[in-house]
Amino acid sequence: MANFNIWVLASSVTLLYFIGLVIYRLYFHPLSKFPGPKLAAVTSWYEAYHDLKGSGGQFMYRLNKLHKTYVRLSPDEIHISDTTWVDTLLVSSAQGTRDKYVPAANQAGTPQGVFGTSAHNTHRRRRAALSPLFSRSCAAGAEGLIYDKFDLLLRQIDAQIARDGYIEMRTVFLAFATDVVSKYCLGRSFGLLEDETKGKEWHDSIRALAKTIPYARQFNWIIPLSQKIPISFMRVVAPDMARVAAMHHDMEAQASQAVKEHEQEEKNSVGISFHRNPTDKFAIFRALLQHHGLPPPEKRFNRISHEAVTLMAAGGETTSSTLMMAVYFILADKQNILPRLREEVESLMSRGSSRPSVADLERLPWLTAVIKETLRVSTLTARLTRVAPDEALQYNDWVLPAGTAVSMTLREISFDPEIFPSPMAFRPERWLPSNPNLDKCNRYLVAFGRGSRMCLGINLAHAELYIALATLFRHRDFELHDTVRERDVDFSRDFFVGETSASAKGVRVKYAKLSV
Numbered sequence: 001m002a003n004f005n006i007w008v009l010a011s012s013v014t015l016l017y018f019i020g021l022v023i024y025r026l027y028f029h030p031l032s033k034f035p036g037p038k039l040a041a042v043t044s045w046y047e048a049y050h051d052l053k054g055s056g057g058q059f060m061y062r063l064n065k066l067h068k069t070y071v072r073l074s075p076d077e078i079h080i081s082d083t084t085w086v087d088t089l090l091v092s093s094a095q096g097t098r099d100k101y102v103p104a105a106n107q108a109g110t111p112q113g114v115f116g117t118s119a120h121n122t123h124r125r126r127r128a129a130l131s132p133l134f135s136r137s138c139a140a141g142a143e144g145l146i147y148d149k150f151d152l153l154l155r156q157i158d159a160q161i162a163r164d165g166y167i168e169m170r171t172v173f174l175a176f177a178t179d180v181v182s183k184y185c186l187g188r189s190f191g192l193l194e195d196e197t198k199g200k201e202w203h204d205s206i207r208a209l210a211k212t213i214p215y216a217r218q219f220n221w222i223i224p225l226s227q228k229i230p231i232s233f234m235r236v237v238a239p240d241m242a243r244v245a246a247m248h249h250d251m252e253a254q255a256s257q258a259v260k261e262h263e264q265e266e267k268n269s270v271g272i273s274f275h276r277n278p279t280d281k282f283a284i285f286r287a288l289l290q291h292h293g294l295p296p297p298e299k300r301f302n303r304i305s306h307e308a309v310t311l312m313a314a315g316g317e318t319t320s321s322t323l324m325m326a327v328y329f330i331l332a333d334k335q336n337i338l339p340r341l342r343e344e345v346e347s348l349m350s351r352g353s354s355r356p357s358v359a360d361l362e363r364l365p366w367l368t369a370v371i372k373e374t375l376r377v378s379t380l381t382a383r384l385t386r387v388a389p390d391e392a393l394q395y396n397d398w399v400l401p402a403g404t405a406v407s408m409t410l411r412e413i414s415f416d417p418e419i420f421p422s423p424m425a426f427r428p429e430r431w432l433p434s435n436p437n438l439d440k441c442n443r444y445l446v447a448f449g450r451g452s453r454m455c456l457g458i459n460l461a462h463a464e465l466y467i468a469l470a471t472l473f474r475h476r477d478f479e480l481h482d483t484v485r486e487r488d489v490d491f492s493r494d495f496f497v498g499e500t501s502a503s504a505k506g507v508r509v510k511y512a513k514l515s516v
């Protein structure tokens with residue numbers, strides 16, 4: 001009888017607690033006046049449902065269209081769908097303090113890395129230690145490396161087309177971008193372009209990581225837990241997660257080796273020179289270990305390994321999906337886009353080296369327009385959620401109290417018809433001086449993000465995009481092979497970077513005719 005009473009009491013208290021919580025969230029919560037679905041205001045399972053369905057950031061702006069430009073999409077988060085407000089939310093450190101919302105920071109499973117760091121000041125310190133390696137001059141120093149990897153890329157493309165008649169581009173571009181970034185950061189390329197099987201396996205690992213992102217955003221403990229379980233067991237029960245865990249283990253092993261070598265060098269007091277040269281062995285680890293602004297706990301191997309995982313994932317997936325889209329849109333409108341592109345590149349090359357510098361390539365207006373338009377249409381799908389911890393933000397007549405989680409979706413800005421008319425159309429012309437709204441277009445080209453968390457690898461990414469797109473169509477004449485825009489190109493799912501439909505076969509190309 002006593003037992004029964006305890007259970008009744010416990011159930012009643014729990015029930016009352018949840019009823020109280022629902023009433024609080026609907027009527028007394030600081031965000032209770034904001035519009036949005038009632039269910040979203042009551043429970044974060046509403047948002048989780050859409051995230052786990054894979055529609056995430058995409059869904060958020062459909063919700064905005066149903067309601068207003070501002071909507072409460074979970075008990076604690078407001079989403080704003082208004083392009084110009086990006087200047088208020090995603091600001092530089094000098095303009096304001098912005099923490100990354102903890103569930104958003106944790107989604108990649110690297111809370112100790114720059115992407116996964118929530119607190120503004122910790123992020124600033126960590127980013128300052130990495131930034132010198134990603135300066136414009138460092139990226140320019142890697143141009144030879146990018147051209148070398150491009151030659152391997154072309155060889156891989158030739159080999160696969162010779163064998164299968166066509167090639168799927170995202171996988172091979174991922175191999176290219178990852179080989180560049182691994183050589184750039186670790187001094188040792190993963191060698192994916194030289195080994196097709198390894199390239200495919202890496203592609204599967206990155207797809208696995210991408211697929212876990214919506215889950216990791218909702219359940220932050222998933223990736224840390226997966227790293228504690230033996231890989232052999234994980235391979236049986238959750239092969240996708242096993243691949244992600246293996247990548248973490250590999251980076252930890254390399255970081256640990258770098259720490260040992262660094263300690264040895266310190267002990268011998270020889271050979272310690274400040275490492276700012278990407279492509280040096282363990283460049284990224286050495287730069288962090290030698291950085292005076294980082295306290296010792298920040299230099300532990302299992303902290304710096306998170307930076308390496310971040311860079312390998314961030315540097316490969318984004319660049320490869322951008323290149324994949326560029327190839328599709330260039331070939332889909334081949335007659336209009338390609339002759340102009342070739343003519344520009346040819347005229348530059350006939351005047352000088354067969355490996356022109358990125359600075360020279362950037363001066364080509366049509367190539368630049370094609371790259372900017374590709375960046376616009378391939379903008380990532382995630383919503384970016386920030387918290388201004390000690391500042392109330394104003395949106396029209398609404399005040400968002402300090403500490404509120406507020407998100408915006410970059411892709412929505414890239415497809416804003418007020419700035420980019422007919423946003424679904426691929427029109428490089430928007431980026432030419434003949435467009436009277438060019439300044440506005442440039443201002444809201446947000447593919448690399450904005451503010452204090454803007455892409456760290458922008459200079460390296462630019463170098464890869466310019467070199468790959470200037471050179472690819474110069475050497476070969478491609479056409480699309482059974483590629484359908486809705487199925488294979490447009491992003492319909494949100495795994496942070498955009499993801500095509502589950503039935504996608506990829507952007508596939510074959511030779512129109514051999515021109516070499």
Ligand code: HEM
Pocket residue numbers: 114115116127181310311314315316318319322380384410446447448449450452453454455456457458460461
């Ligand atoms: C076309 C290629 C690329 C695109 C479109 C792109 C886009 C972005 C965007 C939108 C963000 C901001 C995310 C946020 O606010 O949470 C970001 C962050 C980041 N990107 Fe990139 N990225 C590209 C290439 C690269 C490359 C090549 C690297 C590295 C080698 C890189 C490293 C990073 C890192 C480390 C961050 C986190 C920065 C921070 O939180 O401070 N990205 N990128």
